Amino acid sequence: KDQWEIDPEELILGQEIGSGQFGLVLEGKWMDRKVAVKMVREDCMSNEEFKEEAMVMMRLSHCKLVQLYGVCTQRSPMCLVFEYMEGGCLSDYLREKKGHLPQDLMLGMCLDVSEGMAYLESSNFIHRDLAARNCLVAKNNEVKVSDFGMTRYVLDDQYTSSQGSKFPVKWSAPEVIKYSKFSSKSDVWSFGVLMWEIYNEGRLPYENRSNAEVVESLNAGMRLLKPRLAPDQVHMLMEWCWKEKPEDRPSFALLLHELAAFADL
């Protein structure tokens, strides 16, 4: 049997914790561990694609990535079994904690994400939709990166095409918006926006601007303003992530190094 195959008999399903991109997500129990179980609707992903994806994601293992434990393909709908993250998604968490986020917690969150992303970068794996909404919070307030690479299985072209209404323009690098040119350096651009979200306590970037207006202002060289709570040195990193040319942006390895230095680690 394939080592990523989980025996459905060992899986106990619980409450619904959300309706994800590909279908229902339930909390559950597997091998005495609390898990999150994502049911994948057949029309979203072919079985073969699904298994191949699972093999890739099983190999990507890091303490700051939400871990895939395995898959259940013997039943329909198939499901993905993940480590359970008590705190839910980071964007909701930031909004709930607004006004009570100490500086070292916000810096720690940026550091957590940069660690997970530096690992993906070293594995030549591109996230493609890095944002606070796609990070999760663990019991100990640790932040982990989630749903990396999963955009490749979204069938809704409102989401996948850069002209689509659901495309994450406000987190996307110029070369992604113009040419769909994804890279770890375009993930770095998104990381800059994610740092802005953290220091703005979960506020949405360019809140009352349309995607078209955002593209226009970026072309004019305009960038998101320094969040009130962000130290100058962190704002400097954000602006570095938003350099027009990908090669002028820092790597995640370098961002991790800088953020660790700010945290005196």
Ligand SMILES: Cn1cc(-c2ccnc(-n3ncc4cc(C(C)(C)C)cc(F)c4c3=O)c2CO)cc(Nc2ccncn2)c1=O
């Ligand atoms: C692992 N995990 C996943 C989730 C959870 C629940 C519902 N939808 C999602 N999401 N969220 C976002 C998401 C995004 C994508 C893109 C392709 C990148 C667009 C693809 C997805 F498949 C999902 C997904 O499934 C998640 C994230 O995968 C919630 C957890 N935990 C809690 C705990 C308490 N309250 C709420 N959630 C948890 O531990």
